[in-house]
Amino acid sequence: MAFARGPRAPPLLGCLPRPRRGHCARAMAPPPRFALELPDCQLAHFALGDAPDARDAPGRAAALLGAPGRSFSLCVPRRSAGCAARVRAARLHQRLLRQLRQGPLGQCQLRQLLGYWPDAGPAGLQRGVLLHDPRDRPDTRSALLALLDACPDAQRPRLGEFVGDPSCQVWLHLWERRDQQGWQLAGRQRVVTVPEPALHPVVPDLPGSGVFPHREAARAVLEACTPFIPEARAVLDLVDQCPEQVQKGKFPVIVIEGLDATGKTTVTQAVAESLQAVLLRSPPACIGHWRQIFDEEPTIIRRAFYSLGNYIVATEIARASAASPVIVDRYWHSTATYAIATEVTGGVQHLPPAHHPIYQWPRDLLEPDLVLLLTVSPEERVRRLAGRGLERTREEAELESNSVFRQKVETTYQRMENPACHLVDASPAREEVLQAVLGLIRGHCDLQLLQGQ
Known part of the structure; x- marks a missing residue:
């Protein structure tokens, strides 16, 4: 069966060309x-x-x-x-x-x-x-x-x-x-x-449905959810206690990103110990126990929850970075990357091109000094996942079963800008990966502000 052109068909009720008004x-x-x-x-x-x-x-x-x-x-x-x-x-x-x-x-x-x-x-x-x-x-x-x-x-x-x-x-x-x-x-x-x-036709819709450019855009989504998700109001109350603009302290803030089973949790803990740094996670503990509720919702609601979690974490970062270095286990890049990879249908070639505005950091969110992205081969990820038995989100499970989705996530991470992600091969032994991460941190951050060096 092929598509072909022919005589004009009678109009279809409700399927007329675009109205003008x-x-x-x-x-x-x-x-x-x-x-x-x-x-x-x-x-x-x-x-x-x-x-x-x-x-x-x-x-x-x-x-x-x-x-x-x-x-x-x-x-x-x-x-x-x-x-x-x-x-x-x-x-x-x-x-x-x-x-x-x-x-x-x-x-x-x-x-x-x-x-x-x-x-x-x-x-x-x-x-x-x-x-x-x-x-x-x-x-x-x-x-x-x-x-x-x-x-x-x-x-x-x-x-x-x-x-x-x-x-x-x-x-x-x-x-x-x-x-x-x-x-x-x-x-x-x-x-x-x-x-x-x-x-891709979905890209103009992303700033309102998953990659929110500022706090109020994400807040409006959860506000619309309060009639049927009681926890949405609790999240909003916590967000409203956070200042609209916060400033980073004098100590470095390093974000570590990575797919499931890249060793991100192990590395973040080891780096925090080595630098005598405060370790924070997004979403923060004050809303983390509601993750399962929002993970069951569509992308627009799920990503609004994680976006607002980033703004809560930003307040914690501002406070902690005044006294010591800060290591953050996931931040805005994760929120935006998974939204783009989920909502943009098709393969990697349909993602927004490099340098598109959708990859830019929100102007009202505290920006880190350095973002590191841990990577391993698909085969190594499968080996590490085997037997872990950890509870995973729907998106994390899809990373394992859908190679195209995983490729879209990895490509999107690499297209993030201001700040961009610095890639770290997390395949070697734990100590070797730790030294590679510490080397990047020393090369990009003020050594005089890194404690224990």
């Missing part, structure tokens, strides 16, 4: 362009109707959209670009994914699908999913409609069904629920392939 009008209609993650972590971009830059060549998504089998798209509506709307849409998307993995629908294949308006910024993004039934079972559609029936009208995802025709065209049929009449087909729109945009 305001973001609210755009939010009511599905976006005109989509980015579909393919099994090889490539992205296929397609549009509905007549796109001026449509291609006549067969699209790489044809195997998922056309026969054999049948595919359905479900897009989560976002009524506005506001913070509360982002949170609601993210939780709905997460709940939708969980429901699609259960019962008869759990036998289908799921692929990430993003809807977007080119050049529309954060307001022009909607998250969704493509569900592909390779066997084209008759009960798949009915199970989807039953799932949507259970959703409140304002939160109901939009359901589309892809259908190929004898002329090798692919059409998106939209299902609509009408009062007293139930579910009905509302029309169809032709699917055409379009070129990949210069920047």
